[in-house]
Amino acid sequence: MSATAFMPTVTTGTVERQAVQAGRKPGRRTDEVMSASMLSEGIYELVIRDPYVAKTVQPAQFVNLYPANATMALPRPFGVAEVEGDDATLIYQIVGAGTAEFSLLQAGDVIDVLGPLGKPFDTAKPANYVLVGGGLGVPPLLYAAQKISERNDGSKVTSVFGYRDARFADDLVAPFADKTHSIVNAEGNVVDLLNAIEDELHAADQPPMILSCGPTPMMKAVAVWASKRDIPAQLSLEARMGCGYGACVACVVDTPGGRLKVCKDGPVFTTEELGWEA
Amino acid sequence: MTDTSNERATVMNEQTKQTAQVEQVERMNVLEPHEWRHKTIVAGVEWKNPVGTASGTFQLDACGDYYDVSQMGAICTKGVSPVPWEGNPSPRTAEGPFSMVNAVGLQNPGIDHYLVDELPRLKKLGAMVITNVAGHSDEDYAQVVEKLADSDADMLEINVSCPNVSHGGMSVGTDPVVLSRLITHLRTLTDKPMIVKLSPNVTDIVQIAHAAVDAGADALSLINTLVGMRIDINTGKPIIANRTGGVSGPAIFPIALSFVWRVRQAIPDIPIIGIGGIDSGEKALEYLYAGANAVEVGAAALFDPTAPMRVARELDDLLDSRPELAAKLAKGQTW
Numbered sequence: 001m002s003a004t005a006f007m008p009t010v011t012t013g014t015v016e017r018q019a020v021q022a023g024r025k026p027g028r029r030t031d032e033v034m035s036a037s038m039l040s041e042g043i044y045e046l047v048i049r050d051p052y053v054a055k056t057v058q059p060a061q062f063v064n065l066y067p068a069n070a071t072m073a074l075p076r077p078f079g080v081a082e083v084e085g086d087d088a089t090l091i092y093q094i095v096g097a098g099t100a101e102f103s104l105l106q107a108g109d110v111i112d113v114l115g116p117l118g119k120p121f122d123t124a125k126p127a128n129y130v131l132v133g134g135g136l137g138v139p140p141l142l143y144a145a146q147k148i149s150e151r152n153d154g155s156k157v158t159s160v161f162g163y164r165d166a167r168f169a170d171d172l173v174a175p176f177a178d179k180t181h182s183i184v185n186a187e188g189n190v191v192d193l194l195n196a197i198e199d200e201l202h203a204a205d206q207p208p209m210i211l212s213c214g215p216t217p218m219m220k221a222v223a224v225w226a227s228k229r230d231i232p233a234q235l236s237l238e239a240r241m242g243c244g245y246g247a248c249v250a251c252v253v254d255t256p257g258g259r260l261k262v263c264k265d266g267p268v269f270t271t272e273e274l275g276w277e278a
Numbered sequence: 279m280t281d282t283s284n285e286r287a288t289v290m291n292e293q294t295k296q297t298a299q300v301e302q303v304e305r306m307n308v309l310e311p312h313e314w315r316h317k318t319i320v321a322g323v324e325w326k327n328p329v330g331t332a333s334g335t336f337q338l339d340a341c342g343d344y345y346d347v348s349q350m351g352a353i354c355t356k357g358v359s360p361v362p363w364e365g366n367p368s369p370r371t372a373e374g375p376f377s378m379v380n381a382v383g384l385q386n387p388g389i390d391h392y393l394v395d396e397l398p399r400l401k402k403l404g405a406m407v408i409t410n411v412a413g414h415s416d417e418d419y420a421q422v423v424e425k426l427a428d429s430d431a432d433m434l435e436i437n438v439s440c441p442n443v444s445h446g447g448m449s450v451g452t453d454p455v456v457l458s459r460l461i462t463h464l465r466t467l468t469d470k471p472m473i474v475k476l477s478p479n480v481t482d483i484v485q486i487a488h489a490a491v492d493a494g495a496d497a498l499s500l501i502n503t504l505v506g507m508r509i510d511i512n513t514g515k516p517i518i519a520n521r522t523g524g525v526s527g528p529a530i531f532p533i534a535l536s537f538v539w540r541v542r543q544a545i546p547d548i549p550i551i552g553i554g555g556i557d558s559g560e561k562a563l564e565y566l567y568a569g570a571n572a573v574e575v576g577a578a579a580l581f582d583p584t585a586p587m588r589v590a591r592e593l594d595d596l597l598d599s600r601p602e603l604a605a606k607l608a609k610g611q612t613w
Contacts, residue, residue, distance in 0.1 A: 022309035025343045027584030066581070073527050073581055074373045114583070242371040242378060243580035246340030249356070249382045250371035259364050259385060264340060 058120030079140030134214025319610030332576030348404030357412030531555025542569025559592025
């Protein structure tokens with residue numbers, strides 16, 4: 001599959017080198033697909049070779065993927081789920097023609113990319129990081145688990161994942177988590193799960209800090225649950241984006257501080273920034 | 279050779295040609311320091327090249343990370359209103375074939391913030407700045423223009439063509455009498471070069487263009503977005519909260535080009551900035567042949583942040599072999 005008809009194909013190495021020389025961020029570029037596979041029904045994993053993303057991406061940051069079919073002009077944003085060497089892993093669900101096209105990619109194909117984009121989670125302080133994810137909000141938390149587990153400051157990782165049915169990410173987070181919990185729709189939701197493990201969260205050596213990503217109603221419920229217990233929470237929002245890098249002002253969220261851009265001011269906001277306290 | 283093999287040979291030649299083009303693009307470093315060879319002059323203002331950014335697709339904090347804004351012919355800012363505007367509710371965007379539909383509604387922090395923040399920062403970086411002026415009423419536009427009159431803005435662009443605000447915007451730019459009244463008044467408030475940005479959502483663009491020019495516009499920019507919409511077939515409801523929005527992107531290129539051509543045919547002596555669907559030096563060049571003195575890159579920048587700079591570099595190369603056109607631009611001749 002080739003890159004789009006109207007944007008030039010420029011390989012990632014060239015774009016990165018030119019940008020670094022000029023002291024800029026690299027623009028849109030063409031990456032090689034290293035592998036592509038289906039994780040569970042309708043959920044796919046894509047590994048792209050992009051040394052700049054691999055080197056610089058922080059948890060909750062995302063990349064734009066551009067369909068090769070140029071009739072689809074807008075990028076599709078996906079949070080990075082894992083980094084290994086020069087490669088970044090993205091996990092997504094088929095929701096439309098763009099993601100359907102991506103699901104046909106195979107190793108050796110190319111795909112246009114921009115990023116990493118957005119403001120990451122603030123994980124500077126040692127804490128018991130409680131990763132609360134729902135559905136396709138789970139993948140960015142896998143990378144948070146990976147990065148936090150690499151540290152030696154006593155930080156812990158507890159995963160609290162809610163799935164529609166298949167528990168597609170439990171095995172992926174296990175190597176990086178101290179404790180893993182998950183729940184499927186038929187059993188309840190992540191707030192039920194948080195209630196069930198609340199004592200465990202407070203018993204840890206480090207104070208809990210919630211990092212959450214998932215559907216907005218879920219994150220609002222998580223923010224309320226956390227604020228009632230004075231647990232700080234950082235929420236990574238999903239939004240219908242235009243450009244994904246802050247130029248078009250299409251993806252805004254209403255906050256007490258005004259309408260903020262999800263792609264550039266976020267996607268990560270605190271409970272207080274969003275005014276989502278109980 | 280049979281007819282079939284001839285066809286195949288033609289196809290293969292086309293493919294070889296495309297491959298060659300890709301390789302050429304790969305060699306071009308659009309971020310390296312560049313001596314611009316082909317300037318343009320718009321309403322007496324010299325641009326170092328004929329390519330600017332289109333209003334609504336440029337935010338310094340986002341775009342400035344990707345290229346040196348001083349290297350664009352001009353930076354046209356997002357619409358600035360007399361007070362902060364919060365814009366339209368979400369969702370604000372949808373995709374169309376080779377295009378996007380947006381209804382941002384001119385969200386911006388207002389002129390007072392602009393004068394102490396974005397404008398001085400852009401000037402400090404060495405940018406040629408066109409400030410896009412937005413309003414809900416004649417008084418709104420006048421307030422912004424008055425405050426810009428003594429500012430460092432190099433040019434003003436009066437936005438009488440935004441389709442996504444309930445008052446002002448397109449409702450002004452689609453009525454020659456209302457437009458003439460506004461521009462006549464604004465002309466008394468500033469000596470700065472004043473561009474009027476025209477809407478394509480009119481029956482006769484030439485009539486509107488004449489009204490703007492006769493009222494004192496120094497230049498015209500066209501086109502703003504075309505009104506459009508998308509509907510979610512699962513809900514049967516419009517995708518965008520504002521229901522309709524403005525269509526931009528490669529899909530509108532031939533439409534916008536014909537608007538520029540028609541206005542140039544009718545008014546030989548007004549500087550024109552061509553806008554609509556430009557994502558390459560070749561497309562920019564078509565606008566220049568249609569009669570534009572400069573162009574602006576809009577939606578393409580949303581699909582690749584470096585697109586405006588790439589278009590400028592590609593056009594600089596293309597003008598090398600077109601000395602007559604290049605000379606006309608450099609002298610600020612309109613037609």
